[in-house]
Amino acid sequence: MTEKAVAEMTFEEAMAALEAVVTALEKGDVPLEDSIRLYERGSALKAHCAQKLKDAEDKVELIRAAEGRATAAVPAEGL
Known part of the structure; x- marks a missing residue:
C-alpha cells in the first residue's frame, strides 16, 4: 500500500x-x-496541517469582514 500524498x-x-508518525x-x-x-x-504533515488551519482562519476572517464584524483574532491572554 502506498502512502497518500500529503497535499x-x-x-x-x-x-x-x-x-501515527x-x-x-x-x-x-x-x-x-x-x-x-x-x-x-511528519514535518510535511505538520506544515500541511498548519496551512489548512491558516486557510480556515482566513476564511472565517473573510466571513466576519463581509458581515461587518471586527476582524483579526484576539489572543486569549488579551481578553
Whole structure:
C-alpha cells in the first residue's frame, strides 16, 4: 500500500497520519533510515496541517469582514 500524498490530505487525515508518525518515532524501534523518512513525512504533515488551519482562519476572517464584524483574532491572554 502506498502512502497518500500529503497535499491531497484533508486536515483530519493529515492529523491522523501525523499522530501515527509520532507514535512510531516515540516507540524507538524503527530503523534509522525509516526514522529519517518518517521524520520528513511528519514535518510535511505538520506544515500541511498548519496551512489548512491558516486557510480556515482566513476564511472565517473573510466571513466576519463581509458581515461587518471586527476582524483579526484576539489572543486569549488579551481578553
